[in-house]
Amino acid sequence: MQTNDIGLTRRDYEGTLTTLCGGCGHDSISAAIIQAAADMSLEPHRVAKISGIGCSSKIPSYFLSKAHGFNSVHGRMPSVATGANIANKELYYVGVSGDGDSASIGLGQFCHIVRRRINMLYIVANNGTYGLTKGQLSATADLGSKTKSGEESQFDNIDMATLAIELGASFVARSFSGDKKQLIPLLQAGLSHKGFAFIDVISPCVTFNNTDFSTHGYKNTWENYVALSEVDFVPMREEITTSYDAGKEKEITLHDGSAIHLHKTSNDYDPTDKEKALHHINAQKKQGKIATGLLYINQSTADLHELQETVDKPLNSLGNQELCPGSKALDDINNTFR
Amino acid sequence: MSELIQSSKVSNLTKVNDFVVKFANVNGSGSASANGMFAKAVFRMGIPISPHNIFPSNIQGLPTWFEVRINEQGYLGRREGVDLIVAMNEQTIGKDIASVVPGGYVLYDSSKVLANELLRDDVNYLPIPLKDICLEEFEKPAQRQLFKNIVYVGALSAFLNIDFKVLTGLVSDQFRGKEKLILPNIHALELGHHYASDNFACPLNLRLEKSTKNKGKILMDGNTATGLGSVYGGATVAAWYPLTPSTSVVDNFAKYCKRLRIDAGTGKKKYSIVQAEDELAAIGIAIGAGWNGARAFTATSGPGISLMQEFLGLAYFSEVPVVLFNIQRVGPSTGMPTRSQQGDLLCCAYASHGDTKHVLLFPADPKECFDYAASAFDIADRIQSPVIVMSDLELGMNEQICEPLNWDDKSRYDRGKVLNAEQLEDIERYGRYLDSDGDGIPYRTYPGTHPNKGSYFTRGSSHDSYAAYTEDGSIYAEVMDRLALKMETAVNYLPEPVFSESTSNRLGLAFIGTTNSAINEVLDNLAKKGITLDTMRIRAFPFHDSVTEFFDSHELVYVIDQNRDAQLKSLLKIECNIHEEKMHSILSYDGVLVTAQHIEKSIIDSMTDVDVSGEVPA
Numbered sequence: 014m015q016t017n018d019i020g021l022t023r024r025d026y027e028g029t030l031t032t033l034c035g036g037c038g039h040d041s042i043s044a045a046i047i048q049a050a051a052d053m054s055l056e057p058h059r060v061a062k063i064s065g066i067g068c069s070s071k072i073p074s075y076f077l078s079k080a081h082g083f084n085s086v087h088g089r090m091p092s093v094a095t096g097a098n099i100a101n102k103e104l105y106y107v108g109v110s111g112d113g114d115s116a117s118i119g120l121g122q123f124c125h126i127v128r129r130r131i132n133m134l135y136i137v138a139n140n141g142t143y144g145l146t147k148g149q150l151s152a153t154a155d156l157g158s159k160t161k162s163g164e165e166s167q168f169d170n171i172d173m174a175t176l177a178i179e180l181g182a183s184f185v186a187r188s189f190s191g192d193k194k195q196l197i198p199l200l201q202a203g204l205s206h207k208g209f210a211f212i213d214v215i216s217p218c219v220t221f222n223n224t225d226f227s228t229h230g231y232k233n234t235w236e237n238y239v240a241l242s243e244v245d246f247v248p249m250r251e252e253i254t255t256s257y258d259a260g261k262e263k264e265i266t267l268h269d270g271s272a273i274h275l276h277k278t279s280n281d282y283d284p285t286d287k288e289k290a291l292h293h294i295n296a297q298k299k300q301g302k303i304a305t306g307l308l309y310i311n312q313s314t315a316d317l318h319e320l321q322e323t324v325d326k327p328l329n330s331l332g333n334q335e336l337c338p339g340s341k342a343l344d345d346i347n348n349t350f351r
Numbered sequence: 352m353s354e355l356i357q358s359s360k361v362s363n364l365t366k367v368n369d370f371v372v373k374f375a376n377v378n379g380s381g382s383a384s385a386n387g388m389f390a391k392a393v394f395r396m397g398i399p400i401s402p403h404n405i406f407p408s409n410i411q412g413l414p415t416w417f418e419v420r421i422n423e424q425g426y427l428g429r430r431e432g433v434d435l436i437v438a439m440n441e442q443t444i445g446k447d448i449a450s451v452v453p454g455g456y457v458l459y460d461s462s463k464v465l466a467n468e469l470l471r472d473d474v475n476y477l478p479i480p481l482k483d484i485c486l487e488e489f490e491k492p493a494q495r496q497l498f499k500n501i502v503y504v505g506a507l508s509a510f511l512n513i514d515f516k517v518l519t520g521l522v523s524d525q526f527r528g529k530e531k532l533i534l535p536n537i538h539a540l541e542l543g544h545h546y547a548s549d550n551f552a553c554p555l556n557l558r559l560e561k562s563t564k565n566k567g568k569i570l571m572d573g574n575t576a577t578g579l580g581s582v583y584g585g586a587t588v589a590a591w592y593p594l595t596p597s598t599s600v601v602d603n604f605a606k607y608c609k610r611l612r613i614d615a616g617t618g619k620k621k622y623s624i625v626q627a628e629d630e631l632a633a634i635g636i637a638i639g640a641g642w643n644g645a646r647a648f649t650a651t652s653g654p655g656i657s658l659m660q661e662f663l664g665l666a667y668f669s670e671v672p673v674v675l676f677n678i679q680r681v682g683p684s685t686g687m688p689t690r691s692q693q694g695d696l697l698c699c700a701y702a703s704h705g706d707t708k709h710v711l712l713f714p715a716d717p718k719e720c721f722d723y724a725a726s727a728f729d730i731a732d733r734i735q736s737p738v739i740v741m742s743d744l745e746l747g748m749n750e751q752i753c754e755p756l757n758w759d760d761k762s763r764y765d766r767g768k769v770l771n772a773e774q775l776e777d778i779e780r781y782g783r784y785l786d787s788d789g790d791g792i793p794y795r796t797y798p799g800t801h802p803n804k805g806s807y808f809t810r811g812s813s814h815d816s817y818a819a820y821t822e823d824g825s826i827y828a829e830v831m832d833r834l835a836l837k838m839e840t841a842v843n844y845l846p847e848p849v850f851s852e853s854t855s856n857r858l859g860l861a862f863i864g865t866t867n868s869a870i871n872e873v874l875d876n877l878a879k880k881g882i883t884l885d886t887m888r889i890r891a892f893p894f895h896d897s898v899t900e901f902f903d904s905h906e907l908v909y910v911i912d913q914n915r916d917a918q919l920k921s922l923l924k925i926e927c928n929i930h931e932e933k934m935h936s937i938l939s940y941d942g943v944l945v946t947a948q949h950i951e952k953s954i955i956d957s958m959t960d961v962d963v964s965g966e967v968p969a
Contacts, residue, residue: 029819056802057802058798058799058800058801058802058803058806059799061643061798061799063639073808074808074820078806079802079803079806080798080806081796081797081798081799081806081807081808081809082806082807082808082809082810083639083642083669083808083809083810084808084809084810084811084812085635085638085639085665085809085811086635086661086662086665086811089631089632089635089662091632091635092590092627092631092632092633092634092635092636092638092639093635093636093638093639093642094639095590095625095632095635095636095639096588096590096635096636096637096638096639096640096641096642096643096645096647097639097640097642097643097798098639099588099623099625099636099639099640099645100587100588100639100640100641100642100643100644100645100647101643101644101645101797101798101799103799104798104799121628121629121632122628122631122632122635124628125627125628125632129625317623317625318623321620321623321624322618322619322620323619323620323621323622323623324614324617324619324620324621325617325619328587328588328621328622328623328640328645329587329640329643329644329645329797330644331585331587331621332585332764333585333763333764335621336582336585336587336612336621336764337583337585337758337764338582338583338607338611338612339758339760340757340758340759340760342611343583343756343757343758344755346579346607346756347569347755347756350569350570350571351395351568351569351570
């Protein structure tokens, strides 16, 4: 079997067998994460996988068995991920959530983890429906989108990507579970990005929300899918030998030395301009199109640890010596209360 | 203008070092620091005191009281009745004057004439034209308002014989670094002192004399001690949502971290504090950090406890250590947010849906707040489960005299059963929830420890010994039984009850936390009436066996609860199988600390059918 730079095979990145429905978009996300991590030669045990509750939140079981996982409480993955990240800044954090988990019950926590700039990759496996409870509409279902039972969404949807951009996420992308070619480099870039990286992955629910009238089904997504630019991810170790055409390429170097190459398509999209990004996503939406790819990136924001100026060593590695001020200091404190 | 309104017929209280002074103020008027200065001055004179804030949930304009009990014998509970009132609030002055015991004193601002209906013929009035004095002496409007408070403290120093040097020393301490403020404050104290001395016979018969009772002791509030205990206990992560009366726990943690937890070389912080968007996130952050090997806590009160229930169940079932400080206030719902109660016992003991049980610690004074805060982190790590420290507003936000805080430099944090990479190497197959030691406590690993071993999937769903999801009922039941066993093991790490020296009486008294402040007084007063009781102050839940034994060895035990529903009594009944007839409830739930008088009266009333020689009531 083929090994990567750290001598691991693809199998070393796999998880347990999926229990999701055959053809579920979520399984493609697991597969993409496995591929992305293996290709980047991530050490599996240096990743922590955290999720909430729902079909989406089962995903962490299906990749990186050698990583610790935490399937927490419905809608509360962001807080658990925040605490975990604060405790040890040296690990990679992958949060996996769904549209019910992040756009409904957990919308508040989602907003605040974005604001707090936790250094992590946050994936929403977005199918517009509640699978485990058999097909109710979720808050990301587009106005007019119909479920299998014929229920039509009467409300405007919550767009997680524009929301993330507005709240200050420094890396926002959208992709489709069916488009491995686009999703894998985005996952890699999100993992390498220092700061809060968010990927909204449209991931059809084959059982409850894959009708012709569902905007989160395979048919609609393929038909209305607009890639803003093709994305290549170049890990740091690889010598960049290809020469890119400056007119048609945009290179973004990430903090860890790796790079994203954006192959420009017809439009002249600039993912570093927040206002234009928002405008563009909304303009596509108006035409019934789904803007995908790297939507926004800002590499100059500090993460929570930098903002709080925490020590270089992980907080969970500090012991008595570093943490306990001792009896002498306590005697002095006692004296101020006399 | 300032003659003493006191008919020669009115008796006056003659008491030395044993009385209650109450300050009635308008909140936001700057009275808190002046009143605190008064209390601290008495403390520095060596006389035991217990100050109690009775304050509104408001920023400015509503009534607030500061009640200081002074007691040479060290009775630190509240006492009913007021001996001297400083009546500074026109909204409440009628009630305030009415609260004074016959022969007591009313200090008021005589810049305005006191209405006739406020004149009682059985109390003594101490009129001081506070407003007029300040108008004359100070120029800025803010000073004129604030210094009224300092002037009455100055007057009290003459009336009650407070050592003036102690007061000036306090001013110097309080304004260290802001020297410009020292002189005007001392001037204001002198104005009050002079006015009282010039116009009244000072000191009053109600007065203070220096004592040595406070030797070595400190005067501190429980939340300061809790915040400091968390620093000493090695907490590195605090996540919280502001909520009275718990807010000052994290404020103090932050204050002492800034002083004691900065890396000397880099100036960087060895801690992180996150003000969360709500209590759900606060405990979620603490649990995430605890899972990842940092000592983490949150502090909250009743409404926050309600919101944290689901997460507490997760931490219990997935076995993640977390420390939670519950500074209890009056519920249900918003209740009385600035009043005190022991009303969260049941909802914390069994927090969350399904079968759960949580360790509770019941501190009774600031020293125990410090000790339990520090040890809560050890206990949580050992048992890999939440530990809830059950303080209350009374203890958290009021200063109390206690022994100085103490730390043993030889002590080391006990992180519990955590496997490192080398230990994992020696294990063939790691099972996160395997009970290898038979004590119900399995071995944890932190994320990132070993490339191939020790990873597992933490979940709130049913799992087997290897953390794999299961819907097998017998495996689920095994896990639940092990968790029950773990709680039995946990008892070994918890503080034993404190028993009275004698345990040979037929009657007993059982209680927790702040109720303790009234107990010595209760025992002394009842003894004078020929009633003797043994006492048991319970300090932790689940209960030690000695708790049950105490009930077994007494014919009747009075169980004191500062809540309506006798929650401590219920817990004892559920957990220790104690027969209803063995327990007699004493309840107090008006939002202020239970008094010795109330407890005494309840006990005596329960004996109405028998003489007071200790016969058990029918």
